[in-house]
Amino acid sequence: AGRLSGKVALISGGAGGCGLAASELFAREGAKVGIVDLPRSKGEEVAAAIRANGGEAIFAPADVSVSAEVSSAVKAVEAAFGAITVLFNHAGILAVGPFLETEEDEWDRLMAVNVRSMFLMTKAVLPGMLAAGGGSIVCTSSISAVAATPMEVLYDTTKGACHMFARAIAVEFRDRGIRCNAVCPGFIATDHGKRELVGLSKYGVDVSEAAIAAQQGRMCDPKEVANAALFLASDEASFVNGTHLFVDNCFTAV
Ligand code: NAD
Structure with a gap:
């Protein structure tokens, strides 16, 4: 049996x-997987490939920043597989640029997504x-x-919010069988x-191989991120709650 057998995971x-x-990993470990991603993504192909390998997966398209789309995707996964017991809140986008050139609509969009x-x-x-x-x-x-x-x-501001969101959800729901943790790559x-x-190098931030290597x-x-998420999602992490698991080879330690 896989490390997530019996679980329904929405990613x-x-x-x-x-x-x-x-x-791919959660399906191999026995979870029934609901893949939520943008309609134009490769979600359908990814789900079909998992099924072709003997796993269980469906694609439920949604823009995760839009309430109505999120609720229909969640309903579709529940209708296919039953209650969701693993939720991996992973979708996210990037913005790089000088603060003084950041426009309000860009700020709102990143906060939303x-x-x-x-x-x-x-x-x-x-x-x-x-x-x-309960669930994870x-x-x-x-x-x-x-x-x-x-x-x-x-x-950075959006990720600071994700960081505390995970901890605050854990504190509010720990007495009801819910664990919530963050993975920090x-x-x-x-x-x-x-x-x-590419974005950083445009603004003169040193992202040469040497700079990355030093860090x-x-x-x-x-x-490596998927493996960390698998541990947190699984019952192996049954007493790990409200924590931040860094997958960064000491980036934040030095
Ligand atoms: P990626 O860009 O390779 O993949 C992101 C996926 O999310 C894509 O399939 C995309 O279609 C989907 N997505 C984007 N916007 C969406 C929306 N509005 N609704 C639904 N799906 C949407 O990115 P990745 O490297 O896997 O990063 C994803 C997460 O990891 C983000 O939360 C990001 O902040 C975080 N992260 C990335 C890095 C990195 O260096 N790549 C480092 C730390 C954290």
Whole structure:
């Protein structure tokens, strides 16, 4: 039996980057997986590939910042598989640029996709999770929640919010069988990570291999984030609650 057998997992941003690695890994570990991602994403293909490998997965398209889309995606996953017992709040986007050039609509959009999404998704999933007797929520924070990167005031602010959201949900619901933790990756070799390095170098921030190596040794592999999320999602982490698991090879330790 897999480490998530008997669980129903919803993974937001599950069609790309680390979310894709988590969709594949959670399915291999026996979870029934609801992949929530943008309609234009590869969600359908990813779900079909998991099914072709003997796993169980469906694609439920949604923009995670839009309440009505979140609730229909959650309902679709519940209708297919039953109550959601693992929620991986992973979808998120990046913004890089000088603070004084940040426009209000960009600020609102990043807050909506990175932070409001966690509120909407968690609120939609919790009633079913509570009725099922409990579950595990994992939120994707970042090293950016505690270590500010130049040119990323907006992004860092959203991740600071994700960081505390995970802890505050844990405190409010720990007496009802709900655990909520955050996974906090360093620079990951995904589209997001690569865009970030290109964006930062445009503004003269040193993201040379040497600079990254001094901090981290190398970019984080999406699978390494998925493995950390798997642990937090599984019953192996039964007494791990309200915590932040850094996957950053000492980035924040030095
Ligand atoms: P990615 O850009 O490779 O993949 C993100 C996925 O989320 C994509 O499939 C995309 O379609 C989906 N998505 C984007 N906006 C969405 C929306 N509004 N609704 C639904 N789905 C949406 O990114 P990744 O590297 O896997 O990063 C995802 C998460 O990891 C984010 O929360 C990000 O802040 C965090 N993170 C990334 C890094 C990094 O270096 N890549 C580091 C730390 C934290």
